[in-house]
Amino acid sequence: QVQLQESGPGLVKPSETLSLTCTVSGGSISNYHWNWIRQPPGKELEWIGCMYNSGSTKYNPSLQSRVTISVDTSKNQLSLKLSSVTAADTAVYYCARNGDNGWFFFFDWGQGILVTVSS
Amino acid sequence: DIQMTQSPSSVSASVGDRVTITCRASQGLNSWLAWYQQKPGRAPKLLIYATSSLQSGVPSRFSGSGSGTEFTLTISSLQPEDFAAYYCQQGHSFPLTFGGGTKVEI
Numbered sequence: 418q419v420q421l422q423e424s425g426p427g428l429v430k431p432s433e434t435l436s437l438t439c440t441v442s443g444g445s446i447s448n449y450h451w452n453w454i455r456q457p458p459g460k461e462l463e464w465i466g467c468m469y470n471s472g473s474t475k476y477n478p479s480l481q482s483r484v485t486i487s488v489d490t491s492k493n494q495l496s497l498k499l500s501s502v503t504a505a506d507t508a509v510y511y512c513a514r515n516g517d518n519g520w521f522f523f524f525d526w527g528q529g530i531l532v533t534v535s536s
Numbered sequence: 537d538i539q540m541t542q543s544p545s546s547v548s549a550s551v552g553d554r555v556t557i558t559c560r561a562s563q564g565l566n567s568w569l570a571w572y573q574q575k576p577g578r579a580p581k582l583l584i585y586a587t588s589s590l591q592s593g594v595p596s597r598f599s600g601s602g603s604g605t606e607f608t609l610t611i612s613s614l615q616p617e618d619f620a621a622y623y624c625q626q627g628h629s630f631p632l633t634f635g636g637g638t639k640v641e642i
Contacts, residue, residue, distance in 0.1 A: 462625075477631040479631070528579055
């Protein structure tokens with residue numbers, strides 16, 4: 418079974434860039450589509466964007482101007498960069514995998530990482 | 537964007553109860569609807585995908601139904617480990633969106 422583990426700074430200053438990594442084990446990152454999803458404390462889930470196994474990306478329009486998702490196949494890692502962060506970007510950030518059939522449901526999730534935006 | 541509206545936002549229930557949660561979409565989804573369970577401090581867990589397909593390892597007391605814009609998640613006999621939050625999610629079109637959640641409480 419594929420396992421995912423997010424990592425990165427837990428505290429980011431306002432106006433700076435949030436950078437997270439998701440390390441995939443138990444399978445090749447090239448075989449699936451991958452997503453970033455976030456959840457502000459006590460609130461609902463928000464899809465940030467995805468990386469297709471082809472290398473193309475799709476982003477939530479609400480974040481598109483600030484988001485970059487990329488893959489390092491040599492390290493089997495997915496990354497997220499979110500620029501010009503504010504307190505509204507404080508959330509638990511998850512990476513998640515689509516199903517084997519490519520459907521956009523999230524079959525495997527990382528444990529999540531809390532990122533707080535504060536000076 | 538497709539808006540997903542869940543009801544109720546919370547439900548009080550007892551072990552053994554039958555619980556039904558509804559999710560309404562602002563436009564038709566065909567069958568592109570999933571349900572997740574989330575316990576405090578944990579990542580969501582996929583229960584049901586494509587409206588009614590049970591994810592591997594999920595107990596058969598969970599079931600999903602619906603079509604078009606209205607979908608339901610049913611827990612046939614609530615167990616202690618089922619007290620959690622439940623979210624629906626549409627996989628029909630971008631941006632992918634989630635419902636606001638339903639908290640199942642004692």
